[in-house]
Amino acid sequence: MARPHIEPFVDRDVSFRKFTMPGFPKGMQYKMLSLDPENGACSMTVMFEPGYRQPPGMSYTEYELFIMTGSITIGQKTWGPGSYFMVPAGVAIEAMSSSRGATGLLFYNYGEPSFVESDTDHARAERNKFAAVNAYDDMQWTSTNFFPATAPGCLVKVLHFDDRTQAFTFLYCMTPNFWQDNISYHDCAEEAYHIWGTSWMMQFGELPTGGYFYRPPYINHGAFGCKLGTLAIGRTDSRLYNHFHFNPWTNIEENRERAASRIQHWMPDLYKWVNTHGHNHPVDFEYDHGHAHGDAPHHHGDGRVEHAHKPKRRRKK
Amino acid sequence: MKSIPHTRSREAEAWLKREIREQKARYRKILAEQEALTPKRDRWIADFLERIQTRGFHVHFNIIRKIRPEEVPVKPKRKFKVVF
Secondary structure, X not given: OOOOOEEEEXXXXXXXEEOOOOOOOOOEEEEEEEEOOXXXXXXXXXXXXXXXXXXXXXXXXXXXXXXXXXXXXXXXEEEOOOEEEEEOOOOOEOXXXXXXXXXXXXXXXXXXXXXXXOOOOOOOOOHHHOEEEEHHHHOOXXXXXXXXXXXXXXXXXXXEEOOOOOOEEEEEEEOOOEEEOOEEEOOOOEEEEEEEEOEEEOOOEEEOOOEEEEEOOOOOEOOEEEOOOEEEEEEEOOOOOOEEEOOOOOOHHHHHHHHHHHHHHHOHHHHHHHHHOOOOOOOOOOOOOOOOXXXXXXXXXXXXXXXXXXXXXOOOO | OOEOOOOOOXXXXXXXXXXXXXXXXXXXXXXXXXXXXXXXXXXXXXXXXHXXXXXXXXXXXXXXXXXXXXHOOOOOOOOOOOOO
């Protein structure tokens, strides 16, 4: 993802506007939170007006929807606040409606929002990755299982975990009087939206209800505090590791170099292999070779990440 | 398959163009707001450096270590920014 650093942004400071992307039915409004200028991937607060109706259909890109207020009906089932949907690219969902209206968060992960009316899945859809859950009613809070971990009082509900990238989507809460006196950065991009409550970060000040950030990798954040408690939804684009420290003035380059140095010490053999092999495009034998859309950028020892590959010809046996 | 190859319509291109333009304006506004926060942030940083020497620095979960005075970092002379 190549979104800019948007932090902090409070969506309550702006008004909803009509969503006019082609293909989408009328009756949906949005506030843009962040957008990838390269591929159009974006995160939005959305409002389905009372009486909203959407025919069965699919998107060309994977998306996630979280309902904050009101309810939507998909097929015969009605989903209220806390409902979360992970819809892979090309998976058709049944007709959707909202009789009394709803607000939510909509995340298009790898491309611009799209909607194609269809009651069948696209040929390339991965239906088995579809997920739907009411996270308020059907999931319980757990401690984070990271090492090193956030301070006691920060609890999570993991809504989605991508086993290839280890990207994940999660609800998190901070208990009243939560505090964590360290500075953190990650190797992944991270975004979050405050469903309710105000928290504080030493760099950016207070983030209230409706507060949002999209933070690229290696950017310092913290210390942290929360007086009255906070409920929020967070997402990463890959594995989250808490690089904690206490130097408020380090920059992205220093933080990245520190992370690389840690890899050098934590995985010395792998570090050496990556640096000496000359073909910086390792293949995971459990997956395809890796030139599909949305796969990780790489180069072949020449530093040219933005190269193209011709389709491989198959030899006849 | 995270995304299925498709052709983007002219309307979608126009929508994206407008959103990108507005995001640039949003980013500039954030930069200005964060610049204005500098005096408060300097105080917060001073308080933080004090707390990690008295109450301690969170190493992991509830494990806290008190930072010795000689470990406390010194502010470099270069320009400091928090939004990148």
